[in-house]
Amino acid sequence: MTQPTAPAGSHQGGLPYALGAYAIWGFVPLFFKLLTTVPPVEVLAQRIVWSLPLCFVIMAFRRQIGDYLAALKDWRTLRLLLASAVLIAVNWLVYIFAIFSDHVLAASLGYYLNPLVNMVLGVFFLGERLSRLQAVAVAIAAVGVAILLAGALDTLWISLTLALTFGTYGLIRKVAPVGSLPGLAIETTLLLPPSLAAAVYFVWIGDGRGFGADAGISWLLAAGGVVTAVPLLLFATAARRMSYAALGFVQYLAPSIAFLLSLFVFGEPLKLGAAGVLRADLDEHRGVQLRHVAQDARRADRRDRLVSVATAFAVATDHTIRHPSVSPAWKGTTSPQRSGTTVSPRSSVTVPPLSGRP
Numbered sequence: 001m002t003q004p005t006a007p008a009g010s011h012q013g014g015l016p017y018a019l020g021a022y023a024i025w026g027f028v029p030l031f032f033k034l035l036t037t038v039p040p041v042e043v044l045a046q047r048i049v050w051s052l053p054l055c056f057v058i059m060a061f062r063r064q065i066g067d068y069l070a071a072l073k074d075w076r077t078l079r080l081l082l083a084s085a086v087l088i089a090v091n092w093l094v095y096i097f098a099i100f101s102d103h104v105l106a107a108s109l110g111y112y113l114n115p116l117v118n119m120v121l122g123v124f125f126l127g128e129r130l131s132r133l134q135a136v137a138v139a140i141a142a143v144g145v146a147i148l149l150a151g152a153l154d155t156l157w158i159s160l161t162l163a164l165t166f167g168t169y170g171l172i173r174k175v176a177p178v179g180s181l182p183g184l185a186i187e188t189t190l191l192l193p194p195s196l197a198a199a200v201y202f203v204w205i206g207d208g209r210g211f212g213a214d215a216g217i218s219w220l221l222a223a224g225g226v227v228t229a230v231p232l233l234l235f236a237t238a239a240r241r242m243s244y245a246a247l248g249f250v251q252y253l254a255p256s257i258a259f260l261l262s263l264f265v266f267g268e269p270l271k272l273g274a275a276g277v278l279r280a281d282l283d284e285h286r287g288v289q290l291r292h293v294a295q296d297a298r299r300a301d302r303r304d305r306l307v308s309v310a311t312a313f314a315v316a317t318d319h320t321i322r323h324p325s326v327s328p329a330w331k332g333t334t335s336p337q338r339s340g341t342t343v344s345p346r347s348s349v350t351v352p353p354l355s356g357r358p
Helices: 010-035 040-062 065-073 075-100 104-125 132-150 153-175 180-205 215-241 244-250 253-264 273-322
Strands: none
Touching: 010 075, 010 104, 010 215, 010 244, 010 253, 040 065, 040 075, 040 180, 040 215, 065 075, 065 180, 075 104, 075 153, 075 180, 104 132, 104 153, 104 244, 104 253, 132 153, 132 244, 153 215, 153 244, 180 215, 215 244
């Protein structure tokens, strides 16, 4: 089956869908922050369980149930959608974990990297070409993303997993010969059995954190189906109507929103790779300099003390040689040789007696 091609003017036809999808994905951390008490696996399972009814309602309204059933009978299409379903499930789970563990910044970096992955996949697998201006923009973006990633090596696995899984998912959805909504419905159908089993398990253990424990949490988990299905539907539509390289540029909207949320709403620290390395080097250099200064000060102090002791010893020795009859004690004493001679407590000069004898 031939690969679907975008009609003329498809950039404009797919752009509103792409903007809508990435705007929703940009603000979705605010939604999932309300569910941090629920295990990430249960959140993922509930997303899938509640997405499928919504897909069927929309397909019935758009009369696409026949396309859904026809795609289920096509083994090649089914294999492609099975692969895309696994990829998007992994992507969702890692993304939920990132938000719950306060790594929204790492997730945003993953989606900053994702457009670069899309462009590479588009060039190598779809034969798309980048203009000179697009190539320059890609190079600048790659440098910026590399600097950010260098400062977050401990969460690099989150960023790379999100970028690679979603980039490959979009590539498969672009070449799969099925419409956006039927394809999403088939993906959700394939993921339903394990998701339903996981959802039932968490309800059965009843730890008081998930579905059924609280009305508010239950409604939020059900709403996760809408939050899941709507942007994916918009994205799949945009992917079929736009070139993959052009779609890559629009994708910077979602990580930019999430990036700002992580800094100004969630208060996560920003670690710039080059700046962090430079600051560490400067701090280390400054510390070495301070240690050297302290060592020099200690050496100078010891030298001064030695000079003082040596000077005092030399003065005392010279005084003893010049005046052997004078006691080193600085108190008025009488010389043993000349009983009439006294020593001033403040001077080493011999004072003659008042009688005037020589």
